[in-house]
Amino acid sequence: MGILITGADGYLGRRAVSALLETTGDEFVLAVRAADAAELAAKRDRLDAELGAAGHGRVTVVGADLTRDDALADVDPRRVTAIVHAAAVTRFSVDRETAQRVNVDGTVRLARFARRCPDLRRFTLLSTLYTAGRHTGDVPERRHEDAGFVNFYEWSKWRAEQHLFDSGLPLSVLRLPTVIAEDDGGTVVQYNAFHNTLKLFYYGLLSLMPGEPSTPLALGTAAFTSAAVAHLVRPEVPAGIYHVTPDPAQTLTLGQLIDLTFDVYERDDNFRRRNLMRPIYCDRQSFDDMVDIARRLKGGPIEQAVASVAPFGTQLYLHKTFRNEALRAAWPGYAAPDPLALADAVCDHLVASRWGRQPVTRQLEGAL
Amino acid sequence: MSNVYVSDFVYALGSRKTHVTESEAAGRLLSSAEDLESAGFAWHHLCEPGESAYGLAEAVTAQLAESGRLTGIDAIVYATCLPLNGNIGDPGEFARTRDVKHLMDFPASRLQADFGLTDAVVLGLNQQACTAMPGSVRLAGALLAAEPSWRKVLCVTADRFPDGAIYEQAYNLISDGGAACLVGREPEGFRLVSAHQITNGALGQATDDETVGSYFSFTHRLFRESLDRAGLTVADVDWVVTQNTNDKAWQILARLLGVPLDRVWFPSMPDAGHIISADNIVNLAQLIASGQLRPGQRVVLMMAGFGLNWQSLILEAV
Numbered sequence: 199m200g201i202l203i204t205g206a207d208g209y210l211g212r213r214a215v216s217a218l219l220e221t222t223g224d225e226f227v228l229a230v231r232a233a234d235a236a237e238l239a240a241k242r243d244r245l246d247a248e249l250g251a252a253g254h255g256r257v258t259v260v261g262a263d264l265t266r267d268d269a270l271a272d273v274d275p276r277r278v279t280a281i282v283h284a285a286a287v288t289r290f291s292v293d294r295e296t297a298q299r300v301n302v303d304g305t306v307r308l309a310r311f312a313r314r315c316p317d318l319r320r321f322t323l324l325s326t327l328y329t330a331g332r333h334t335g336d337v338p339e340r341r342h343e344d345a346g347f348v349n350f351y352e353w354s355k356w357r358a359e360q361h362l363f364d365s366g367l368p369l370s371v372l373r374l375p376t377v378i379a380e381d382d383g384g385t386v387v388q389y390n391a392f393h394n395t396l397k398l399f400y401y402g403l404l405s406l407m408p409g410e411p412s413t414p415l416a417l418g419t420a421a422f423t424s425a426a427v428a429h430l431v432r433p434e435v436p437a438g439i440y441h442v443t444p445d446p447a448q449t450l451t452l453g454q455l456i457d458l459t460f461d462v463y464e465r466d467d468n469f470r471r472r473n474l475m476r477p478i479y480c481d482r483q484s485f486d487d488m489v490d491i492a493r494r495l496k497g498g499p500i501e502q503a504v505a506s507v508a509p510f511g512t513q514l515y516l517h518k519t520f521r522n523e524a525l526r527a528a529w530p531g532y533a534a535p536d537p538l539a540l541a542d543a544v545c546d547h548l549v550a551s552r553w554g555r556q557p558v559t560r561q562l563e564g565a566l
Numbered sequence: 567m568s569n570v571y572v573s574d575f576v577y578a579l580g581s582r583k584t585h586v587t588e589s590e591a592a593g594r595l596l597s598s599a600e601d602l603e604s605a606g607f608a609w610h611h612l613c614e615p616g617e618s619a620y621g622l623a624e625a626v627t628a629q630l631a632e633s634g635r636l637t638g639i640d641a642i643v644y645a646t647c648l649p650l651n652g653n654i655g656d657p658g659e660f661a662r663t664r665d666v667k668h669l670m671d672f673p674a675s676r677l678q679a680d681f682g683l684t685d686a687v688v689l690g691l692n693q694q695a696c697t698a699m700p701g702s703v704r705l706a707g708a709l710l711a712a713e714p715s716w717r718k719v720l721c722v723t724a725d726r727f728p729d730g731a732i733y734e735q736a737y738n739l740i741s742d743g744g745a746a747c748l749v750g751r752e753p754e755g756f757r758l759v760s761a762h763q764i765t766n767g768a769l770g771q772a773t774d775d776e777t778v779g780s781y782f783s784f785t786h787r788l789f790r791e792s793l794d795r796a797g798l799t800v801a802d803v804d805w806v807v808t809q810n811t812n813d814k815a816w817q818i819l820a821r822l823l824g825v826p827l828d829r830v831w832f833p834s835m836p837d838a839g840h841i842i843s844a845d846n847i848v849n850l851a852q853l854i855a856s857g858q859l860r861p862g863q864r865v866v867l868m869m870a871g872f873g874l875n876w877q878s879l880i881l882e883a884v
């Protein structure tokens with residue numbers, strides 16, 4: 199009997215598998231997207247190497263492109279007792295059609311498969327806090343009404359949630375925060391809009407900040423989220439909707455993050471020498487205008503980096519407080535990262551590694 | 567309260583007017599014509615092969631001479647954006663003779679001689695890039711303050727890009743051009759309320775993207791500091807005369823600074839693009855010509871340029 203994990207070779211998928219290998223005695227079917235046998239073999243080798251001895255004899259890697267109707271043909275439904283659905287297109291800039299095809303229709307296909315699993319105890323969807331879309335204020339751990347969305351990524355994740363809520367499956371939805379580091383040490387492996395925005399400031403390529411300084415930012419680490427997944431998929435934990443995020447009181451605001459970021463940057467000789475100014479917070483229209491300007495700066499680094507930031511910028515104007523009472527009740531010992539210390543460590547790592555382009559020196563590593 | 571006045575704004579553009587699409591076809595641009603047009607650029611003016619930057623300086627000074635205003639000049643501040651426009655000697659002659667005098671044939675001296683301004687001393691300003699014109703007005707004001715017997719300073723700026731140059735800088739379409747004005751003690755034109763400059767030498771070799779990247783924060787700071795130095799608030803400002811740059815940039819800045827967009831003035835942009843250091847004078851001359859300016863109104867002139875430099879003037883219409 200085993201746990202089926204989709205997107206098992208993705209950033210969080212891999213970490214969730216490792217955590218579950220440690221915390222359960224289950225066997226695992228790791229579903230990965232693979233265009234052909236060669237890609238599947240390569241992914242299998244990579245996963246085997248990464249999981250090491252812990253995975254021997256307990257994991258089976260199968261190809262499963264969720265855009266295909268026969269996606270899970272190789273998986274025996276009778277052997278599946280739990281599903282963790284981590285596969286998704288995760289770019290904020292994803293177009294509507296792709297988001298629908300992978301994130302919505304892929305989830306529909308997986309739910310259809312799940313209904314054929316006679317012993318299924320739990321279907322866990324890795325979702326995002328931003329399925330709340332344009333909602334503002336307190337965001338409870340409940341099903342969201344459609345309040346509109348700022349990009350097709352969050353829209354598609356919301357649609358996937360909606361489908362599963364109506365599916366009758368034993369569902370848990372884990373809404374995750376933006377993952378900004380491996381763990382509290384601040385090492386960054388997966389770069390996203392968060393890191394790209396800070397990069398623009400470090401290199402002096404952007405001096406306008408979308409959003410309001412008082413907007414709360416829910417940030418997490420891969421260690422925290424995979425520990426949450428490992429805990430919340432346990433059969434004894436009640437199914438439900440969980441906001442896998444620090445307590446509201448432990449949440450950084452955008453203004454605090456930017457101040458802290460520049461404090462870290464200003465410790466760096468290279469940065470200090472350039473006398474760059476802290477960014478100016480701008481209204482939404484101005485940020486849209488800036489994005490429009492950037493789109494025309496073809497070939498330059500601004501164009502690329504702003505393209506990654508733009509689809510998320512609007513959220514920085516929409517104050518949300520993500521409630522996490524259900525998480526706290528279901529996971530009493532939970533310990534979210536200290537947001538200031540985490541942001542400090544991440545900025546340090548970004549500067550020292552120049553956004554992953556140079557190795558972090560030993561001395562700095564020690565300092566981290 | 568300064569008792570220095572700025573007046574007689576004149577300008578000249580390269581004689582070949584060409585459309586951005588033509589320049590794209592001729593390989594003079596980095597961006598596509600479409601992208602530049604979407605930023606508000608359309609036409610620009612290039613010097614013909616025989617036309618020199620000095621020719622542009624001569625043309626603007628001749629306009630002042632013709633209107634009878636070129637009298638009693640005590641100093642000439644001759645500003646160029648490109649240092650090479652500060653020499654009218656032939657570098658080829660230097661290569662042939664190894665005599666550096668060919669690198670010191672100063673256009674300011676030539677202008678003095680050509681216009682018979684024998685009582686005027688000359689000063690050259692060539693490390694302020696596109697901000698050199700407000701820089702020269704500031705310098706002229708300081709000279710008048712330091713020399714009680716002086717009455718009038720001629721400020722001239724003139725630049726043309728060398729043959730074969732890309733006519734685009736930091737995503738701006740460039741025109742060759744020159745401009746001039748007079749800075750004196752007679753209450754005419756505008757009273758010079760204050761001048762301000764920020765230099766960030768560490769960005770002296772900024773890439774185009776870094777120049778754009780830092781534009782908003784430094785321009786915002788320049789504006790705020792300019793008002794602070796003059797003891798003014800944004801409500802005291804009637805017009806902001808800007809350089810000719812992406813028209814969205816000032817839509818953003820106007821919002822951030824709380825200046826109504828219809829008070830942000832850069833009408834020469836579609837016809838001429840960024841006229842190196844002459845933008846402010848061209849736009850100010852067109853504001854005067856528009857008949858919208860009223861006595862007592864305050865105008866803030868803003869420029870950004872290589873170096874990186876940011877300069878402003880606050881003027882009050884007489």
Ligand SMILES: NC(=O)c1ccc[n+]([C@@H]2O[C@H](COP(=O)([O-])OP(=O)(O)OC[C@H]3O[C@@H](n4cnc5c(N)ncnc54)[C@H](OP(=O)(O)O)[C@@H]3O)[C@@H](O)[C@H]2O)c1
Pocket residue numbers: 204205206207208209210211230231232262263264265283284285286287288300304324325326327355373374375376377378388
């Ligand atoms: N990381 C975060 O900050 C964060 C925050 C909130 C929510 N989440 C959610 O957490 C989950 C995991 O995120 P992540 O950061 O691990 O993302 P990721 O690294 O991009 O991994 C996504 C995984 O999905 C797979 N996938 C994509 N298209 C597929 C398809 N058509 N069929 C099957 N698999 C497909 C990818 O395979 P290929 O690489 O081969 O395409 C990859 O293995 C996602 O559902 C995401 O929405 C993540």
